[in-house]
Amino acid sequence: MRLRLPTLLVAMLSAFAGSGCNLDWEKPGLGAPPPERFRAARPRSAPPLRAARDFAALFRSRELTGFVDQALDQNLDIGAAVARIEQADAQARVSSAALRPSLSVNNIAQTNRTPGTVLVPTSGAGGLTPASSDVLATSDFQAVSFGFFQLGLTASYEIDFWGKIQDASSAARLLANASRFDRDVVEITTIAAVLNAYFQTLAARDRLRIARDNVLIATEVFETIKLRFGVGTATGMDVAQQQAILADQRASIPPLEQNLQQTENLLAVLLGRAPEDLLLEGGSLAKLAVPAVAPGLPSEVLLRRPDIALAEARLASQEFSVLRARAAFFPSITLTGLYGLQSALLKNVLRPEAVAWQFGSELAQPLFDGYALQGQYELQKGRYQELATLYRKQILSALTDVENALVAARETERQVMLQADSVTAWRRAYATALARLREGTIDTVTLAITQTSLFQSQDRLAQARLARFRAATGVYQALGGGWSPTTRDVEIAQANAVYEAEKGPWP
Template sequence: MTLPLGGCLLSGDKPEPGLYIPQAYSAGPKNPKAAEAALPSLDWWRSFRSRELTEIIEETLKVNLDIAAAVARIVQADANARIGGAALLPTANLNASASHSRSSQSCAGCGGGASEQNNFSVFLTATYEIDFWGKNRAALLALEETAVASRFDREVVALSTVVATANFYFQVLAAQDRLRVAHNNYESAQRVLNVIQQRAEAGTASPLEIAQQKSLVATQRATIPPLERTLAQFRNGLAILMARTPEQVRIRGGALNSIAVPRVTPGLPSELLTQRPDIREAEAQLAAANANVANARAQLLPSIALAGAGGYQSALLTTLLRPESAFYTLAAGLVQPIFEGGRLLGNVDLQRGKQDELLQTYRKAVISAFSDVDTALTGIRKAAELEQLQRDVVTESRRAFDISETRLREGTIDLLSVLQTQQTLYTAEDQLVQARLTRFQAVVSLYQALGGGWSPKPAEAMNAR
């Protein structure tokens, strides 16, 4: 299916993107019903079933500085649209003046003595340019579409902020999990060291074996400070998103295992075009570029302007508003550009170049969106497989370590085997935490690829009532 531009881009001499929309995602379900079984809700972050995460995200949406800056850009864009719309309306000015003059008494040949006179006037002037070729209307449309694009830009910023907040929070949980694993591993290594030292006192262990285990204990202890630093960095990152200093933010955290992994389906590819705010923003920017091209072409044509003035003028203030003091003037003018040194034609080419640039940007946004969803779907599936495989590794590594520790106490195993099982278990447990973090990040990436939350379809909204 070839992709047409939606809404405001359908009429007139507009470029067509000529893109192909797939019927289904290559990494997603092929059945349309299955693809729409679990579409992302508007408050999709609640699907992780974490009260703290929900509180943090909803607070961030209220106070984040990037979102506030995006809202300020909307205000500016709306103001520019109002300014641009003024060209479609007449301008009127009320003027009032009073003057007193006296001629020179020593003027030779003035034909008399000094004279004094007053002049009072009040009048209204008005001008209006007839937008015969749609030049001003096209300029207004460009500004209005820019204002629309600023609203989608705000949604892009808000979505990126929520995604960053969720990822930071999950990284905080992962850092806490890894710290717990590191402390547990340090304690287990210290426990094994105590057993070896007891064996050394009994004469069944050598100083070399004690030194080897002490090295492992020190290695495990050395993994803790970097993890503590990482935890602080992620907490501080959350503080920035919440527009606070680190001292003002308290993150309880917890464990990744306490977070639910939500089920989400991608819907149909054709629906993505209306859900991704970056696509809608690119579409609005392209519509603005189309209007700018129309405006540049209209500047090559004649402009017709009307002007008028009317009011009262008198030498005496008492007679200023009498009928005989009234006056008016009316005028019409036509201006046809003849020679502008190539400025107007250059402007047409400039706007066409911008139009083509934004067309390619729009095409890239659509193609990238489909690719993002496929990548996220694949990432979720592979991350789930990796997590399960890593759990199996941890289970077997834990069993091997427990057996080796028991045999060490019994004196029926060499220390090298114990060291190997310890290191294997420690690495496996740390990698399991990272695998689960990767799974959550993949789910968040899918929500972002889908454009965040989707509004319920009409049928679903009626059923919800």
């Protein structure tokens, strides 16, 4: 008995329903809404930060702005991220290809020869006798040759009745969007690294300059004490003590030189250049400006972070992967067709009688596969659960980044002010101690303590300035680095344009 298609569908779905498969899915929640304000800032709305180059210009260093431009154009991590965008766009085209019919040329030219020892005709009624028969003559073994020639087109198309192919296409297109957000994350991270490397280079030069000045100061004091020792107003202990201070200052220079050269090498790599090709004028951190940045509201920040958009796009893509895995349980219907010319002889392949066509449909319904489909479905649901958890974590991390960056910016500013006061005080103390030394009214122990404290205070001030500029970079990175919802809309529109350009005339 032949079943009609609706009857066959009902029978297959009934068998599927009775197989014990569970297709229920309740998506996990994505957490509570963001807080209304940051603890470390006033609850006030603010526009997004400027783009990378404009933000770098706020430090008032044309050299730094030029380095940022070079990084945007030549950084290898950004270049790799751009290549991943191209890969994701190509994968989206691959995943969307099944939405459209496939058409191909299917030309065949073949000749087959069947040995007479396989099929041996009898001399009588035209039947076949076994090849092992002992009564056949040698002339009865006749080989058979025949050919087959075809010129034609074959087509196939799977009807996306359950949306399985569309879900795969949507998942891949969302991953193409995610690749663009990933590139933005890489860009912001790279620009922050360039800024910090430049600041660290200037700080290393400041500290090296301070160390060399301190060597000159310690040398001057050492020569003064030696003169006093020569006239009997200083002891050998005084000379040895100052000599040790001078040696300590000289020993501090090689690590600073090493730090400076290695930081310059790091900056060169971030700019996509060899260390030998980097030309850095430098200067001092004290000559740079520190930009003031308004953080805005937490809800605004979450819309300005490309890593949040990246996590959201991956989560949305995974939802379609879950739907695709669920649709795999249902029947698939494929239409196939062929139209062309066929002939056993090449000379007849273009005759009108050689026209051949074929049209068919195939319906496949999985009944039992060892629970492979159920396992794949559970796997995709588990992956969605993981990405949903990571999405919530990304939101909390973003809010924490902003809070920490604001706290760092505020406290490092205070630290620089207080440390500058400390340097001023120790300079006055050292000047007084040195004057009394020359007058012979102070012992060298007090001078040594004052001198060492001045050296340490100056070095701490240079490090505090570096921490302040790094905090400014942290604010830039935490607030999304010039990225905005407008940027997101533009990049999604670009991805859609790429898809539409490659789609062709099919829906």
